[in-house]
Amino acid sequence: MMPTEFHLPADFIRRLQAIVPAHAYESCLASFAQPSLPCIRVNRLKGQPNEILTQLATLGIALSPIHWLTDSYQLAHQNKTILSQSDLHEQGLIYFQNLSSMVPVLHLAPQAHQTILDLTAAPGSKTLQIATLMKNTGWISAVENVKSRFFKLKDNLKTQGATNVHTYLMDGTRVWRKCPEHFDHVLLDAPCSTESRFQLSKPASFAYWSERKIKEMAIKQRKLIYSAVQSLKPGGTLIYSTCSFAPEENEAIIHAILHKFPQALTVETIELPFTNWQAGLSQWKKKSYHPQVMLSRRILPTDGMEAFFLCKLKK
Numbered sequence: 463m464m465p466t467e468f469h470l471p472a473d474f475i476r477r478l479q480a481i482v483p484a485h486a487y488e489s490c491l492a493s494f495a496q497p498s499l500p501c502i503r504v505n506r507l508k509g510q511p512n513e514i515l516t517q518l519a520t521l522g523i524a525l526s527p528i529h530w531l532t533d534s535y536q537l538a539h540q541n542k543t544i545l546s547q548s549d550l551h552e553q554g555l556i557y558f559q560n561l562s563s564m565v566p567v568l569h570l571a572p573q574a575h576q577t578i579l580d581l582t583a584a585p586g587s588k589t590l591q592i593a594t595l596m597k598n599t600g601w602i603s604a605v606e607n608v609k610s611r612f613f614k615l616k617d618n619l620k621t622q623g624a625t626n627v628h629t630y631l632m633d634g635t636r637v638w639r640k641c642p643e644h645f646d647h648v649l650l651d652a653p654c655s656t657e658s659r660f661q662l663s664k665p666a667s668f669a670y671w672s673e674r675k676i677k678e679m680a681i682k683q684r685k686l687i688y689s690a691v692q693s694l695k696p697g698g699t700l701i702y703s704t705c706s707f708a709p710e711e712n713e714a715i716i717h718a719i720l721h722k723f724p725q726a727l728t729v730e731t732i733e734l735p736f737t738n739w740q741a742g743l744s745q746w747k748k749k750s751y752h753p754q755v756m757l758s759r760r761i762l763p764t765d766g767m768e769a770f771f772l773c774k775l776k777k
Contacts, residue, residue: 469662470494471671481707483740486762493763494660500542501561501766504533505554506594507623514555521548530735531564533594536766554621559587562658562761562770566651566703567591569732569774574599576646581634581690584611586618588651593624602627603645605634635685638692647699650690652683654704654711658769680710687719691727694777699730703772707760709746712771716742716758717751719775729754730774738762742773 475491482490502525504511511533518525523545525535537545542558550556572578572592580589583604592602604619604627606612612631619627655676660668683704690700704711720727742758744751758773 469665470660470668473673474657474660474668474671478707481709481743481746482760482762486738486740490763490769493658493769495662496765497539497661498560498562498763498768499536499539499766500545500558501528501534501536501564502545502556502558503564503591503594504535505557505590505622506533507590507598508553508555514550517550517555518545521545521550528561531561531568534561534564536561554623557587557590557622559591560768562767563587563705564591565734565761565770566649566701566772567595569772570647570649570699570701572596572600572647576600577644578602579637579641579645579648579690579693580604581637581648581650581686581693582606582653583629584608584615586615586622586624588649589615589627590618590622590624592649593619593622593627596626598624598626600626603630603637603641604628605630605632605637607631607633635682635689638689641693643693643695645693645698646695647701648690648694649701649703650686651701651703652686652711652715653679654683654706655679655708656705657707658705658763676706676708676710679706680708680714683711683715684718687715688722691719691723691775691777696726696777698777700775700777701772702775703770705768705770707769707771709743712760712773713742713746713751713755713758714749716755716773716775720752720754726777728776729757730776731757732759732772732774734759734761736767738764738767
């Protein structure tokens with residue numbers, strides 16, 4: 463047993479061991495001792511990829527392309543500071559984003575000229591990714607409820623050159639009342655307990671954690687996913703995601719919304735181009751979930767990816 467687990471909350475360790483497959487437990491535990499390798503996206507909204515890569519080459523930083531995700535590259539930990547202080551980053555020609563965080567938008571699959579809702583958008587990583595895939599066409603409504611995060615979102619959008627995004631400082635649970643069945647697709651990267659981002663070197667990252675906190679987040683998530691479903695057009699896609707391991711914030715949320723809208727929603731299978739994932743749990747703490755919940759996916763952490771949960775719902 464790794465000694466690192468004695469530094470994390472005992473209840474969290476117990477839960478983690480019950481959630482992830484036995485073969486993945488030690489690697490999940492190790493992920494809290496070392497952050498995943500940094501990853502960047504080349505920003506097509508601000509320049510041509512070949513030109514940006516040429517400029518990157520002058521910095522002498524080795525980049526490893528992600529074969530299944532266009533314009534995305536991983537780099538060594540020691541090179542992150544150099545790149546984050548470069549003109550390329552300052553001018554918005556590149557953007558740092560964890561590889562797992564890019565997967566939800568990949569399965570949202572936004573198209574040019576569509577109308578998209580990013581329900582809890584700050585700091586804007588996925589909003590920018592959507593804008594890039596849409597080539598700055600159509601309309602993206604980016605909603606954020608926390609004022610400080612809202613202005614961080616606006617700054618990021620401006621720096622990155624996303625001109626098709628319209629920002630709204632408002633409670634995401636109320637969007638559906640203003641825009642019922644308005645959007646072609648909805649992304650809900652829900653606020654959560656951020657368990658995948660715990661770092662042993664930063665005790666503050668998990669000092670607040672408790673099962674009570676998980677329950678508080680689940681209440682917010684249920685209200686937000688209700689708003690997301692009601693804001694989505696029939697035929698549209700909703701991607702729900704979190705960076706938490708907790709079933710209460712993941713499978714239980716999907717279970718609840720499927721029962722809330724039994725005739726309106728189906729879960730679609732998500733095909734992932736890597737092997738570090740597990741299917742959604744069929745039960746947790748003696749509570750059985752709707753059979754379709756198993757079609758959701760939990761990305762398991764590696765040296766290059768954080769843990770993430772995602773589910774694709776069709777209305």
